[in-house]
Amino acid sequence: MRAGSAFLAGVGSAAIVAIGWQAGVGTLVSALPQSQAAASGTSSSAGTSNAATPADASSQTATTAPAPSGPADGTYDGSVVNTRFGTVQVQAVISGGQITDVIAVKLTDADRKSVQISQQVAPMLRSEVLTAQSAKVANISGGTYTTQGYLKSLQSALDAAGFTG
Amino acid sequence: MAIHSFETMGTMVSIRIADAELGEHTTDDNAIAVLNEIEHEFARLNEKYSLYRDDSEISAVARGDLSLADASEELREEYSRALEWREKTDGAFTPHRPDGVIDLSGIIKAVAIDSAAKQLTDAGFVNFSVNVGGDLTTSGNQAADESGWITGIVDPQDRGTVIAAVRLNAEFPAMATSGSVERGEHIWLRPETTKEFIQATVIAQDIITADVLATAIISGGQTSLDQITQNFDVAVMTVAPDGTLQANARFQELVAR
Numbered sequence: 268m269r270a271g272s273a274f275l276a277g278v279g280s281a282a283i284v285a286i287g288w289q290a291g292v293g294t295l296v297s298a299l300p301q302s303q304a305a306a307s308g309t310s311s312s313a314g315t316s317n318a319a320t321p322a323d324a325s326s327q328t329a330t331t332a333p334a335p336s337g338p339a340d341g342t343y344d345g346s347v348v349n350t351r352f353g354t355v356q357v358q359a360v361i362s363g364g365q366i367t368d369v370i371a372v373k374l375t376d377a378d379r380k381s382v383q384i385s386q387q388v389a390p391m392l393r394s395e396v397l398t399a400q401s402a403k404v405a406n407i408s409g410g411t412y413t414t415q416g417y418l419k420s421l422q423s424a425l426d427a428a429g430f431t432g
Numbered sequence: 433m434a435i436h437s438f439e440t441m442g443t444m445v446s447i448r449i450a451d452a453e454l455g456e457h458t459t460d461d462n463a464i465a466v467l468n469e470i471e472h473e474f475a476r477l478n479e480k481y482s483l484y485r486d487d488s489e490i491s492a493v494a495r496g497d498l499s500l501a502d503a504s505e506e507l508r509e510e511y512s513r514a515l516e517w518r519e520k521t522d523g524a525f526t527p528h529r530p531d532g533v534i535d536l537s538g539i540i541k542a543v544a545i546d547s548a549a550k551q552l553t554d555a556g557f558v559n560f561s562v563n564v565g566g567d568l569t570t571s572g573n574q575a576a577d578e579s580g581w582i583t584g585i586v587d588p589q590d591r592g593t594v595i596a597a598v599r600l601n602a603e604f605p606a607m608a609t610s611g612s613v614e615r616g617e618h619i620w621l622r623p624e625t626t627k628e629f630i631q632a633t634v635i636a637q638d639i640i641t642a643d644v645l646a647t648a649i650i651s652g653g654q655t656s657l658d659q660i661t662q663n664f665d666v667a668v669m670t671v672a673p674d675g676t677l678q679a680n681a682r683f684q685e686l687v688a689r
Contacts, residue, residue, distance in 0.1 A: 392677070404597055405448065405574045408566040408609040408633060409586030 433575075434460060436467050440474040441482070441541055443565030447548065450559035450574055466555040470548045470562075480507070481540040483533070494533045507536075514539050517644045522659060524652030525644050542608070542643035545569050549639075569606040569639040582688045583607055588631040588671055595677070596669060598635065598686040604667055608643035609633040610650045627673060628653035634660075635667035635686060642666070 434452035438445050447470065452463035481490045489507055492498035500508060514527035514536060529535050541564055548562045549569045559572030561581050570581040580601040584594035588611055600607060611631045632649035636642040645666060648656050657678070661668055667682035 404582050404584035404594060406446070406561055406563045406568050406570075406581060406583045407586060407594075408563075408568065408583055408607050409588070409611070409631070 434463050438471055438474075440471075441478050441537070441544070441564070442484070443541075445470075445474060445548075446561075446563040447552075448561045448563075448574070449552065449557050450572065451557045462555055463557070466551055466557070470551050473547055473551070474544050477540050477544050480504075481510075481536050483535060483537065490534065490536060510536050510539060510543065513640075517648075520663075521644065521648040521652065521656060524648035524656040524659075526651075538643065538647055539640065541565070542567065542640040545606075545639045567608040567639060567643055568600075570600045571605060572602075581605075585609060585631075585633050585669065589675055595671065596633075597688045598667070598683070599688040600635065600686070604635045604637065604682075604686060606637065606639040606642045607633060607635045608639065608646040610643075610646040612650060629657070629670040630673050631671040632657075633669045633683075635683065636664070 434449040434454040436447045436449075436454070447467060449463055452460040454460060454463060479485065480488055482488050483491055483494060485491060489498065489504060493500065493503055493507070500511070503511075511527060511534060514525075517525045517539070518527065527534055527536055527539065545562050545564050545567060546569065549560070549571060552560050552562070553571065557571075559574070561568055561570040561574070566586075568581075568583065570583075573579050574581045580599040582597055582599050585596045585598070586609075587593040587595040598607070609631060612627055612629075629650060632646045634642045634646040634649070636645065641664070645660050645664060645668075649660060649668070649670060652659075657668065657670060660666065661680050665682075667680060667686050669677060669679040669683050671677055
């Protein structure tokens with residue numbers, strides 16, 4: 268019973284997040300023909316920003332400030348670690364209280380594939396990768412840089428709507 | 433279809449179980465139990481590997497308070513796994529930020545997805561998807577009359593649009609999509625790399641492979657794309673800044689028709 272109530276609370280909060288995105292589901296579906304149309308026309312220019320955000324810079328600063336009791340500069344051996352991929356040992360180079368490099372000193376590479384098993388990529392038109400079946404999407408995948416917040420909301424909206432395609 | 437969503441690791445987890453129903457009158461205790469276990473495992477991994485938490489083990493390593501040799505066996509194994517992937521991608525994927533801090537958040541998210549799928553399988557479910565911020569793995573079918581799981585890929589230049597839709601199946605059940613570096617969580621461009629792709633999608637047998645390789649393609653550009661399609665059995669689609677697409681034949685085979 269306890270587990271059940273915790274679970275239901277989670278569903279409730281997701282549903283609240285989703286309220287603002289009900290319209291978004293409709294937009295997604297109705298936009299599909301538009302993207303196919305775009306494929307035959309000229310590509311739009313890249314309007315997205317590539318710049319690292321100030322937030323990124325500040326978070327780095329915050330997490331990498333040298334600790335007062337940090338390690339002395341030098342190269343440190345890591346322990347030998349057995350993994351399912353083989354045996355691994357690394358050396359960490361410490362400078363100014365921070366790790367400045369990590370060198371793999373022992374890597375068994377039994378898993379490395381050398382055979383050519385896949386194919387080279389080739390240019391494609393959008394009409395080749397988008398079909399009427401797109402209306403049945405149950406999940407959404409996207410890059411994190413601008414789509415994350417969108418995906419979060421959209422997926423929760425699809426979920427709240429019980430959208431199964 | 434039971435659908436459960438929760439937030440963790442700065443993103444949204446969405447789990448769909450086609451074999452179960454969760455409603456007022458049809459409560460599936462087995463599904464509720466495993467979903468709670470999954471939430472706890474995500475929370476545990478987040479507490480341990482989040483650089484946004486001062487009390488995480490990875491933050492202690494980043495500060496130099498904890499040496500790698502003294503870190504937990506699990507952390508060292510995950511770090512070793514990440515280093516293996518650095519080798520396999522000729523350095524395009526790396527667990528190190530430019531400032532030297534070890535950041536395992538990318539690979540840990542994939543590990544958590546993988547773990548959730550195993551938990552669902554162990555609980556007896558066959559038809560499900562686990563989607564974390566747009567990276568997902570699937571099992572079985574999304575509906576009795578719809579084989580596999582149809583998954584849309586968002587257009588990075590028009591996020592209200594799906595750019596492609598593929599059908600994930602038993603051979604290629606896992607998909608990850610990475611974008612350019614703005615969010616800065618775990619992808620870092622090599623200095624010599626211009627931004628050749630604004631988005632890369634990789635579909636693979638497992639989510640860790642898919643996630644790492646999608647990251648590597650964004651980081652390493654065309655060179656990494658060519659290396660990866662030569663050496664790994666994966667389906668790939670990329671989006672260039674001018675909106676043009678590239679995909680390999682594997683990807684075309686998976687397009688939902």
